[in-house]
Amino acid sequence: MKAIEIKNLTKYYGKSRGIVDLNLSVEEGDFFGFIGPNGAGKSTTIRTLLGLITPTSGSAKILDMDCGRSKTQILKQVGYMPSEAFYYDNMRVKDVIKMAANLHGKDCRKEASGLCERLELDTNKKIEQLSLGNRKKVSIVCALQHAPRVCILDEPTSGLDPLMQQEFFKILQERNREGATIFLSSHVLQEIQKYCHSAGIIREGTLIRCGSVEELSHSNAGRVTYTTEKGTESFLHRGPVSDLLEQLRGLEEAGIVLQNLTIAEPTLDEIVMHYYEKEGGDKPSKTTGEAEK
């Protein structure tokens, strides 16, 4: 079954664009990374999935249920972590966590206390006393305590220290192994490369690339660095190696002597940056053989 299935989803806020004709599907049990710059439409997509906003057209489904009509049924199976974790300032952490469990109609005390312990969260503090990182921890507990089948996490690691990030991903991996689908949006590409199985890249409201992280990272591209008498040059090459050789031969023919040459695997960062920078939303398949600085 598909955990998430989005078809031709469009959302306009008045005249301003949210997302346009977005198509995306995530298999159940996947660990999916949703990558995109600010304003690309990540949060709009997530808000539509959660039924916070109604799409202008198109459809979104979670676990084969329509996000509009079956919203309440869906939300029973979903754990959501918003990008900015806001709660009621005058409440204590334990009361917020208990309220979330009550709204799910479940007794989650055991699970919640386990999560709080792992995340080193002081549940007696009031929300107003918490730093952003600690508020994030509250939202992790609220999102995971009821053992959801689908976890939707909007930029979950911002504000968490590196050790906590590691613990957080460990928890997510455990949940994923137990069968939960993880869908997370992030700017931090290293964490997507490290933890996600597949990923989608969104730009200007449209999904421009989607596939396994493996595929995306090895997308026929290489970071080429060469040294000549004049210094060191580096560029991202995508396309057949023969094209690259031809280009390098061109340098030699022009009288430039290569002293050193390395071709390294580009990071996901580089690939994504490449997509962001490109005008007009060209897909990589159309840019075969192209080399860019």
Add this chain to the structure above:
Amino acid sequence: MMSVYLHELKQNGKLLTIWTAVVAGMNFIIMFIYPQMAGQTEEVMNIYANLGAFSDAFGINRLSLGSALGFYGVEGGAMISIGGGMLAGLLGSGILCKEEGKHTAEFLMTMPVRREKVALQKLAAVCTLVVLFNLVCGAAGVGAFAVIEETLDGELFLKYHIAQLVMQLEIGCICFGISAFLRKVSMGVGIGVALIFYFLQMFVNISEDMEWLKYITPYYYSDASYILAGYDMELGIMIWGVLLGIVATAVGTWWFGRKDLMG
């Protein structure tokens, strides 16, 4: 599952406590002036009688300050009706939009509870808080009569307080309806609605041409100067007011159920 209802009661407990202590306290204390004033009533009444439209506006032309209940209606009543109207307005106007304004909508509204259910639990909390306020204010009134050893016409007193409660609930419901269309809490809306209704009632009292406003302002059917002076209660207009409150509630709940939540 009444989590949202209980949550709202707790969230607004402080506001209710302070507001009730001030209004009920003033309502109680002000009656202690009555025994001193009772001796000078005739003189005072003459002054009021010469104030023309001013005394019409406050209904002093109908209600005698010379009786304890009349004094209660004019002095304490004004506080309960303005204070209560503002409280109901404040509670109602913030109850739905505060989730967006304070960015907690992403927490509360992503829980598996229907939006309409959330809205109605919130409304139930507003109504409960308004009822509690009125119970304490009524008790303060009864207490004050006992302390100054004046006999209290229980029927008129009860009628008056019930009318006050209905009036405040109507304001609460109207502001609840407005709240669904707002994106953040604005104290001005709640207080403004209550004050506008209060002034509209003054216009009704002053000018016959403005009598039609009685169909709009709930201060008309809850006016102390009619009820405590023994006039028949305008039940028809009160029921009309209740209907307005129900319509506002229905519209607010419907819109809240379908609007895009941004916070």
